[in-house]
Amino acid sequence: MPILMLILLTLVWLAISATWTLPNLFLGLLLAATVLFIVRHHLGTPVSIRRPRKILVLLAVFAVELMKSVWNVVKAVLKPTMDVSPGIIIYPLQLKSDFQIALLGNMITLTPGTLTVDVTSDRSHLVIHALDCRDPDATRRDIQNGFERRILEAFE
Known part of the structure; x- marks a missing residue:
């Protein structure tokens, strides 16, 4: 693999x-080999995809969320009267490994529309800035049921 x-x-x-x-092909090969070496060394296990389908699902979920977020930001920019409430959300993490948290x-x-600002020193929470914080619990649920769940499934 x-x-x-x-x-x-x-x-x-x-x-x-x-x-x-x-x-550019050789540069790409060099960069890919470097990334694989770093990931293997950092995780302490040989690089392999144990769950290729789950990783593809994670990428698909990311692509869909990316398109939805782009659309929401475009609407906010084109319609300045749109009611947005930027703010900070503290998100409790289920993820444990540094790789999963970084991902x-x-x-x-x-x-x-979102930005990870910080990770708490005990790695139990993310501090996230969001363009729209009218319903922080809904944002937390979206992250938990979307990205975080898919990361857990793909990289247990």
Whole structure:
């Protein structure tokens, strides 16, 4: 499976950079190999995808949430009279590993309208800034039933 991951990460690099040249291919291979080495070293286990379907579901959930968030931010920008209530949410974590917490924090930050501000020193809560905090409990439920649950399923 490491070869499959190397190829997949290289293809992602080529797609993101939109440059399909031989030097860029080698750069992508080098970056993919470095990422795989770091992840393997950091997790202390060989790199492998144990649950490829669950990881694909996580990526799909992220893509859907990304599109919904982009739409909500566009609406807020185009209609300045829209009632938004920015604020800070303290989110209790079920995740335990640094990798899982970092992944959740990054997914939240990459979603427009939200930003992971901090992780508490005991790694039990995330501090999140949201564009719309009218219903913080609903936001917490969305994160818990979306990103966090899918991360737990994919990376137990």
